[in-house]
Amino acid sequence: MIKFGTIGTSMISEEFISVAKQNQNVKVVSCYSRSKEKAKEFIKANELKARAFDNFQEMANEIDAVYIASPNGLHFEQAMYFLQQQKHVFLEKPLTLDVKQAQQLYEVAMKNKVILMEAFKLIHAPQYNFLDDFVKKYSPFAATFSTNKYSSRMPDVKKGIFNSVFDEKLGKGSTYDMLVYPVELAISLFGPVKEVKSMSSQLSNGVNFVDAVLMKHESNVITNIMCSKSSNGLVGSEILSDEGTISFQEVLRLNKINLYDIEEKKNYNLFDDDKEDMMKYELDVFAKMVLEDDLQLSDYLLKISCETVRVLNIVEQNSL
The missing domain is CATH 3.40.50.720 (NAD(P)-binding Rossmann-like Domain)
Known part of the structure; x- marks a missing residue:
């Protein structure tokens, strides 16, 4: 226990x-x-x-x-x-x-x-395996991730009230609170990043609330990300290869996953939605690592997390 x-x-x-x-x-x-x-x-x-x-x-x-x-x-x-x-x-x-x-x-x-x-949570959810399997089988060359979620704190922001998420020191806005999801998902699927291009829009206190990011991974996959905390996006995300395309809704949940096979010219529904609380899966992994003293898996996951922070730092620097 x-x-x-x-x-x-x-x-x-x-x-x-x-x-x-x-x-x-x-x-x-x-x-x-x-x-x-x-x-x-x-x-x-x-x-x-x-x-x-x-x-x-x-x-x-x-x-x-x-x-x-x-x-x-x-x-x-x-x-x-x-x-x-x-x-x-x-x-x-x-x-x-x-x-x-x-x-x-x-x-x-x-x-x-x-x-x-x-x-x-994304990398530990069962539906993540559909994306991982696609990457291994279809060798994609590009991905587009859309992560736009209207923050409940935006009405305060419009009044010049910046709570912890939008605070310059405590939260640092969309870059560290929302962009972390698609960046970390891309790194977990396609590997470390060798080049980052980005543009951001800032609030009056200097923190980002919109980020547009282009990353080239060491695997040569190119990931395009549109992220904001000021609107609810309606467009989904997709990973592209010359043999097929996998698409999904809501980067935060990875739901409604579909595969289009170019040769067969057919769409396949792979996954709709998981009603489970996704934190359940990550806590299961954490507890298992502790009980089994699995430092190897811990090392693997931490390297993804550290690489993600490195990319977020570059995005932040590009916006200065």
Whole structure:
């Protein structure tokens, strides 16, 4: 049984607790908030038998692993603390806001022989295998990923109110909160990136809310990405080869996956939608890695996460 502590009291933390209750290998035993009273309220609201903490050191003594769902800009400091205490870390995306910090976390995790995993749900979902199989069989040359999701925080942004997601230091806007999904998906499918071209639009505080990105992978696949947090996109995504095309809706869920075979001139429906909470799959993988001490899989996943942060850094630099 893996004894978990949580950091963060947002909806994503509630989602984690919900799937953790369904996992026989996991038990949430403590919750952290800067306000202990808020942590107690969170525990009560989620019907947990857990202790409330407002101190990392005290919580570290009670747990085997920690789930971190704090604002993006706090990921590095918090993850580093628990890795140094030789605790396993399940960290919400993005891994960090800086590739050098991501590498530092990677090195400390490997040195201390503990599992560090970014909570990037797409690669662990069963439907991801349809895309992976297509890439292996059809050898694609290009992909177009569309990720446009209207943020519930946009009305505040229009009033000049920038909460954590759109904060310059804590969230850094669409680039690190939304673009991370298609970039990481592309890297997991096509491999490391050797060239990045991008343009972005900024809010008045300087953070991006629209990103247009063109990446060329070391495999020579070219990925085109359109991403924003200011509108709901209606166009899906596709991966192209000279033998077939695979298309899907919603990069955030990988649903409605279809294959068009050029030789047969036929469309095949491969997958509609998965009603399961996708966090279930990533928590299953994390728990399995911890229980089996699978540092090899951890290494593989961390390299994808670090490469993703490197590309996001380039996109951010291009927008300055």
